[in-house]
Amino acid sequence: MTIDWKSYSPGNFYDEIISSPGNARIPARRLVSYLSSLNDEELLERRESANVAIKQMGVTFTVYSEEGNIDRSWPFDIIPRTMSRKQWEKTAAGLEQRLRALNLFIDDLYHGQKIIKDGVFPRYILEDSKNFRPECVGVSPRFGVWAHICGTDLVRDKDGQFYVLEDNLRVPSGVSYMLENRAITKRVLPDLFDTEKILPIDDYPANLLEALTSLSPRRSSRPSIVVLTPGIYNSAYFEHSFLAQQMGAELVEGSDLVVGEDDCVYMKTVDGLERVDVVYRRIDDLFLDPEVFNPDSVLGVPGLMRAWKKGHVALANAPGAGVADDKVVYAFVPKIIKYYLGEEPLIPNVETFLCVDDRERDYVLANLDKLVVKPANESGGTGMLVGPHSTRKERKLFETLIRANPRNYIAQPTLSLSTVPTLVDGGTIEPRHVDLRPFIIQAKKTWVTTGGLTRVAMKRGSLVVNSSQGGGSKDTWIIDTGSK
Amino acid sequence: MLSRVAQRLYWMSRYLERVENTARLMGVYTNLLLDMPSGVNIGWYNLVTLNDAEEWFESRYKVKDERNVMRFLLADPDYAGSMLSSLQRVRENIRTTRDVVPAESWEYINELTLFVQDNLTMGVNRGQRHAFIASVIKSCQQFLGLFVGGMSEGQGRAFLRIGRNIERADMTTRILDAGIKVVLENNGNVLPATEAIIWVNVLRSLSGYLPYTKQQRKTVRGTRVARYLLEDTALPRTLRYCCAAVRHACVVLPRNDAVLAHVDRLLASHYAPLDDEDAVLNQEFSDYLNHLQLQIAELHQLCEETWFTFE
Numbered sequence: 001m002t003i004d005w006k007s008y009s010p011g012n013f014y015d016e017i018i019s020s021p022g023n024a025r026i027p028a029r030r031l032v033s034y035l036s037s038l039n040d041e042e043l044l045e046r047r048e049s050a051n052v053a054i055k056q057m058g059v060t061f062t063v064y065s066e067e068g069n070i071d072r073s074w075p076f077d078i079i080p081r082t083m084s085r086k087q088w089e090k091t092a093a094g095l096e097q098r099l100r101a102l103n104l105f106i107d108d109l110y111h112g113q114k115i116i117k118d119g120v121f122p123r124y125i126l127e128d129s130k131n132f133r134p135e136c137v138g139v140s141p142r143f144g145v146w147a148h149i150c151g152t153d154l155v156r157d158k159d160g161q162f163y164v165l166e167d168n169l170r171v172p173s174g175v176s177y178m179l180e181n182r183a184i185t186k187r188v189l190p191d192l193f194d195t196e197k198i199l200p201i202d203d204y205p206a207n208l209l210e211a212l213t214s215l216s217p218r219r220s221s222r223p224s225i226v227v228l229t230p231g232i233y234n235s236a237y238f239e240h241s242f243l244a245q246q247m248g249a250e251l252v253e254g255s256d257l258v259v260g261e262d263d264c265v266y267m268k269t270v271d272g273l274e275r276v277d278v279v280y281r282r283i284d285d286l287f288l289d290p291e292v293f294n295p296d297s298v299l300g301v302p303g304l305m306r307a308w309k310k311g312h313v314a315l316a317n318a319p320g321a322g323v324a325d326d327k328v329v330y331a332f333v334p335k336i337i338k339y340y341l342g343e344e345p346l347i348p349n350v351e352t353f354l355c356v357d358d359r360e361r362d363y364v365l366a367n368l369d370k371l372v373v374k375p376a377n378e379s380g381g382t383g384m385l386v387g388p389h390s391t392r393k394e395r396k397l398f399e400t401l402i403r404a405n406p407r408n409y410i411a412q413p414t415l416s417l418s419t420v421p422t423l424v425d426g427g428t429i430e431p432r433h434v435d436l437r438p439f440i441i442q443a444k445k446t447w448v449t450t451g452g453l454t455r456v457a458m459k460r461g462s463l464v465v466n467s468s469q470g471g472g473s474k475d476t477w478i479i480d481t482g483s484k
Numbered sequence: 485m486l487s488r489v490a491q492r493l494y495w496m497s498r499y500l501e502r503v504e505n506t507a508r509l510m511g512v513y514t515n516l517l518l519d520m521p522s523g524v525n526i527g528w529y530n531l532v533t534l535n536d537a538e539e540w541f542e543s544r545y546k547v548k549d550e551r552n553v554m555r556f557l558l559a560d561p562d563y564a565g566s567m568l569s570s571l572q573r574v575r576e577n578i579r580t581t582r583d584v585v586p587a588e589s590w591e592y593i594n595e596l597t598l599f600v601q602d603n604l605t606m607g608v609n610r611g612q613r614h615a616f617i618a619s620v621i622k623s624c625q626q627f628l629g630l631f632v633g634g635m636s637e638g639q640g641r642a643f644l645r646i647g648r649n650i651e652r653a654d655m656t657t658r659i660l661d662a663g664i665k666v667v668l669e670n671n672g673n674v675l676p677a678t679e680a681i682i683w684v685n686v687l688r689s690l691s692g693y694l695p696y697t698k699q700q701r702k703t704v705r706g707t708r709v710a711r712y713l714l715e716d717t718a719l720p721r722t723l724r725y726c727c728a729a730v731r732h733a734c735v736v737l738p739r740n741d742a743v744l745a746h747v748d749r750l751l752a753s754h755y756a757p758l759d760d761e762d763a764v765l766n767q768e769f770s771d772y773l774n775h776l777q778l779q780i781a782e783l784h785q786l787c788e789e790t791w792f793t794f795e
Contacts, residue, residue, distance in 0.1 A: 055594060055598065056591045056594055056595055057590070057591055057594075232576070232579065232580055237579075241579070241580070241582040241583055242582070244582075244583040245582050245583035245584075245587065248583075249583070250486055250489075250583070251489075251580075251582075251583045252486060253488065255488070256486050256487075256488055267486060268486065268487045268488075269485055269486055269487060270485045270486075270487055270490045270639055270737065270738065270791045271485075271738050272738070
């Protein structure tokens with residue numbers, strides 16, 4: 001038996017690969033015919049070899065529990081998602097536009113706050129923001145850039161249009177899995193890399209290194225760059241070490257660093273103390289420096305903020321960048337783009353209702369069973385209400401929560417996430433919902449990954465793609481189809 | 485190099501060496517016991533005493549037989565010296581030093597850990613033990629090849645070398661001691677031929693039998709073997725060779741005075757009674773070996789203070 005594409009039906013959703021029963025979209029044609037040339041057994045063999053590769057490469061996602069550490073293998077589906085280069089380039093331009101505007105916005109908030117004075121952005125939203133750091137007011141990071149690395153979640157709705165779901169400006173993760181997914185796919189489907197013009201993605205570490213290098217406060221050609229990790233108990237530790245290794249940077253923990261009396265940052269090495277120029281930190285703001293933020297933090301480095309404010313060390317992302325990583329601020333991003341750049345947004349937002357607005361809140365409360373309600377500052381898909389799948393009790397709870405703290409909640413219509421054929425348990429091909437997280441880097445220049453991390457909800461009908469909640473991932477192929 | 489990273493490389497190397505030594509010991513004992521005439525009092529349990537692990541063992545097992553000893557040495561999750569525990573420590577240390585070790589190390593250690601986990605019964609049962617041991621040793625050697633061939637010279641390599649050789653030096657004194665204990669336990673009732681078998685196996689466990697015969701061209705005797713394993717400068721597992729290797733590695737490291745001075749003392753160590761080939765290896769020699777082990781532990785402590793724990 002081989003795959004019967006005619007019986008594959010994504011239903012009412014946009015499918016990334018199949019346009020109508022039996023017909024593949026142009027960038028996916030070779031992939032689909034290649035998959036059709038494999039019989040069931042061969043297909044399962046490919047999946048098995050992917051699993052072996054994942055285990056051997058040690059691509060893990062760590063779940064630590066009281067019984068010990070569980071290194072879960074990265075859940076991966078061998079069928080890639082495809083997109084044409086032409087479409088991707090348009091999307092990438094939109095992502096760059098968005099991050100440039102967000103950085104101008106953050107810089108403005110920590111300086112003159114012109115956008116508030118001009119009445120485009122309401123002051124009370126800033127005043128209630130959990131991620132605005134008064135400690136950062138007046139600081140001027142290089143190039144005016146605060147969020148150097150951004151992971152933006154895109155979803156494709158029924159209409160085939162990409163929408164921005166959220167911007168992750170604090171410590172976005174996932175890029176190492178994007179790179180490893182490609183490495184695995186090259187092992188599993190090598191034939192297709194001969195015949196298809198699949199654009200390479202492995203220039204990410206080099207571009208990240210270039211960006212970090214350009215942030216160095218000392219003018220040396222080889223500044224000392226470190227990746228600051230919370231340590232092996234962090235679920236993204238694999239990524240921290242992966243990136244450090246790929247960039248040739250030191251992977252450090254807070255206890256490896258010390259701030260001297262000269263307010264410079266040093267790392268403890270076999271040779272003694274060595275000055276550090278750039279810290280790519282993968283620790284949340286509040287744990288960065290116990291002198292300024294959470295005094296109980298053992299993950300951070302006492303004095304780090306002092307050193308940063310004096311310009312003796314660069315922090316990426318800058319503390320306080322998370323102020324724009326807020327689902328209420330999100331609703332204003334189209335206005336932010338227009339305000340700072342004078343341009344129309346190239347990628348639209350998902351329609352968003354702010355519970356802080358009386359009229360919009362009334363609408364939300366009246367339609368809780370249809371909407372997705374999200375807290376403004378949580379990540380990883382926690383604390384959400386998915387209306388159509390909720391119980392009356394849950395809706396009641398959210399009504400109370402929203403009334404108690406309207407600023408902290410937004411609501412969006414339930415989206416119809418696009419699907420991709422996925423090899424499911426039992427060995428058949430079924431549609432599964434996906435999103436896409438590209439990574440955007442901004443320092444001296446702006447740059448976007450070619451594609452991004454495609455996350456897939458492995459359960460039938462599920463829209464939850466977070467790896468901490470049973471999501472998996474796929475390789476993402478941007479294909480040069482030659483058409484202009 | 486970060487002090488913390490240096491420390492993890494050092495331990496990674498020690499644990500990896502421990503894995504290989506455990507495999508070697510299992511192999512040698514399996515051979516040795518098959519060769520022993522019945523009535524000679526030597527048991528599998530020596531493998532436990534050799535590692536100073538009696539207390540651990542006895543808290544978990546009643547019967548001191550082959551099966552339990554093998555299980556204990558291979559897979560006991562609570563005994564830090566078991567092969568599986570050591571592998572997990574190697575893995576955790578590689579995981580936390582991935583940015584300085586060759587990229588393949590992570591893949592190799594995952595492969596090896598999976599192999600040992602999945603094939604424990606091969607190691608426990610005599611029938612397939614040889615293949616199991618050969619496979620583990622081969623993988624450990626593969627690591628060494630990777631480090632030698634794939635890692636830039638420098639501090640990282642130095643700490644790997646120091647860790648490996650300190651572990652080796654320690655193990656060599658323990659294996660020698662184990663040989664002596666077998667002889668002593670039998671109160672001089674071991675026939676010369678049987679004693680030779682013991683010493684041949686001691687040499688074999690350290691890959692030293694053929695080099696010994698080539699170099700000494702004399703029959704295998706306890707005093708000769710002891711002197712060879714302590715003082716030969718050419719065989720990679722003798723005490724002297726290991727200390728010289730540590731010394732060589734330390735030269736590229738900063739603030740090395742105290743460590744070098746201590747290594748030099750170890751390099752100069754000599755047990756005078758061994759000058760007489762007819763001397764009897766007695767409890768006193770066993771005590772001397774114990775003294776050497778303490779000196780090696782002291783060397784470890786000095787490395788720790790000099791480079792790892794930072795003030």
